Amino acid sequence: MHRRRDVRGQFTGAPIPADVLGRILAAAHAAPSVGLSQPWDFIRVTDDRTRRAFHAHVQHERTVFAATLAGERAERFDGIRIDGILAASMSLVVTYDPARGEPAVLGRHAIADAGLYSVCLAIENLWLAATAEGLGVGWVSFYREPFVQELLGIPAGIRPVAWLCVGPVTHLETTPDLERHGWARRRPLADAVHAERWRGRDDQLPVGSRRG
Amino acid sequence: MHRRRDVRGQFTGAPIPADVLGRILAAAHAAPSVGLSQPWDFIRVTDDRTRRAFHAHVQHERTVFAATLAGERAERFDGIRIDGILAASMSLVVTYDPARGEPAVLGRHAIADAGLYSVCLAIENLWLAATAEGLGVGWVSFYREPFVQELLGIPAGIRPVAWLCVGPVTHLETTPDLERHGWARRRPLADAVHAERWRGRDDQLPVGSRRG
Numbered sequence: 001m002h003r004r005r006d007v008r009g010q011f012t013g014a015p016i017p018a019d020v021l022g023r024i025l026a027a028a029h030a031a032p033s034v035g036l037s038q039p040w041d042f043i044r045v046t047d048d049r050t051r052r053a054f055h056a057h058v059q060h061e062r063t064v065f066a067a068t069l070a071g072e073r074a075e076r077f078d079g080i081r082i083d084g085i086l087a088a089s090m091s092l093v094v095t096y097d098p099a100r101g102e103p104a105v106l107g108r109h110a111i112a113d114a115g116l117y118s119v120c121l122a123i124e125n126l127w128l129a130a131t132a133e134g135l136g137v138g139w140v141s142f143y144r145e146p147f148v149q150e151l152l153g154i155p156a157g158i159r160p161v162a163w164l165c166v167g168p169v170t171h172l173e174t175t176p177d178l179e180r181h182g183w184a185r186r187r188p189l190a191d192a193v194h195a196e197r198w199r200g201r202d203d204q205l206p207v208g209s210r211r212g
Numbered sequence: 213m214h215r216r217r218d219v220r221g222q223f224t225g226a227p228i229p230a231d232v233l234g235r236i237l238a239a240a241h242a243a244p245s246v247g248l249s250q251p252w253d254f255i256r257v258t259d260d261r262t263r264r265a266f267h268a269h270v271q272h273e274r275t276v277f278a279a280t281l282a283g284e285r286a287e288r289f290d291g292i293r294i295d296g297i298l299a300a301s302m303s304l305v306v307t308y309d310p311a312r313g314e315p316a317v318l319g320r321h322a323i324a325d326a327g328l329y330s331v332c333l334a335i336e337n338l339w340l341a342a343t344a345e346g347l348g349v350g351w352v353s354f355y356r357e358p359f360v361q362e363l364l365g366i367p368a369g370i371r372p373v374a375w376l377c378v379g380p381v382t383h384l385e386t387t388p389d390l391e392r393h394g395w396a397r398r399r400p401l402a403d404a405v406h407a408e409r410w411r412g413r414d415d416q417l418p419v420g421s422r423r424g
Contacts, residue, residue, distance in 0.1 A: 187250050
């Protein structure tokens with residue numbers, strides 16, 4: 001978990017052995033889900049035309065975001081790589097189907113987003129399993145959902161949740177990219193922990209194992 | 213990942229050693245987040261009055277859900293335990309703060325929910341780390357968000373994402389509760405994997421490592 005990174009620039013492009021891919025998908029599929037609905041799907045994308053089309057869309061969205069920045073923030077963003085779509089061995093697109101397990105998904109009547117949460121749990125399992133297998137994973141989120149639905153023929157009502165670039169890497173960085181580029185800094189764990197109520201001070205908690 | 217379960221009935225109530233709690237929170241805090249925003253917080257709840265009040269609310273929501281069921285579904289649901297709030301050593305409530313990292317969270321301009329996704333990745337890290345430490349975790353989702361906000365003094369705009377019951381357990385079941393009770397069945401992994409496009413058949417993929 002502490003070794004895992006969000007990878008952009010270290011992909012080698014070497015193929016992922018089929019048994020390795022099977023294991024990381026099985027790990028994702030073993031995630032918890034509300035009402036045991038398992039509302040996720042995984043689309044493996046290797047086709048060059050598809051990846052190029054998505055890459056061009058992401059580049060466009062990069063300019064949209066860049067236009068909201070000024071001065072030093074804009075300069076820093078210039079140096080930050082936001083995707084490894086063409087360099088990674090493959091992309092795995094993870095989707096959410098709200099109809100899975102209906103009617104009456106146990107545990108979803110009061111919280112409509114609970115199904116979406118389940119999909120994210122599967123994504124983290126996938127990411128950690130890939131890390132354990134020595135692969136890198138990079139989550140690209142500079143895209144509009146309707147573009148991805150159209151590109152991959154995803155039916156209306158089914159929502160793309162993540163576009164993940166996956167594959168062997170030369171190495172995993174030890175510091176997150178955005179910290180290395182001075183874009184953001186990690187927050188101390190102690191600031192995120194509260195006792196009994198919001199902002200309840202937690203003096204007892206030893207956070208000595210804090211690794212950021 | 214394959215050993216992890218969503219626990220309701222096996223909590224012993226024994227205390228969680230402080231160093232163990234520190235490690236599972238550090239694991240959660242090491243999760244990936246959009247723009248390195250780390251938009252999560254963790255509220256440790258042990259107070260009996262708070263837990264009883266939440267438990268009563270969950271029991272009420274159980275009746276709300278039960279009223280939507282009929283016949284055999286209603287009967288099956290009767291036998292299913294939906295929470296371990298009072299039996300578990302503690303609860304950990306995980307929240308999402310959309311203002312964290314603003315303005316201009318890198319990677320969130322096109323997908324508003326990306327911050328919420330990050331919180332879920334932290335929850336899965338927490339869950340897996342707890343499993344590795346021999347603890348059980350149960351995600352309770354029979355509640356209304358405003359009730360939890362009020363109960364724990366969570367400010368408007370910050371959203372409770374999960375109420376997790378955490379603690380030592382007698383054992384972890386090998387089959388999910390909802391499958392043991394005949395409520396739902398796990399889906400074969402092969403059904404969830406597509407090649408290149410939605411419903412693209414993936415004949416190459418070995419899913420021999422499939423463990424459901």
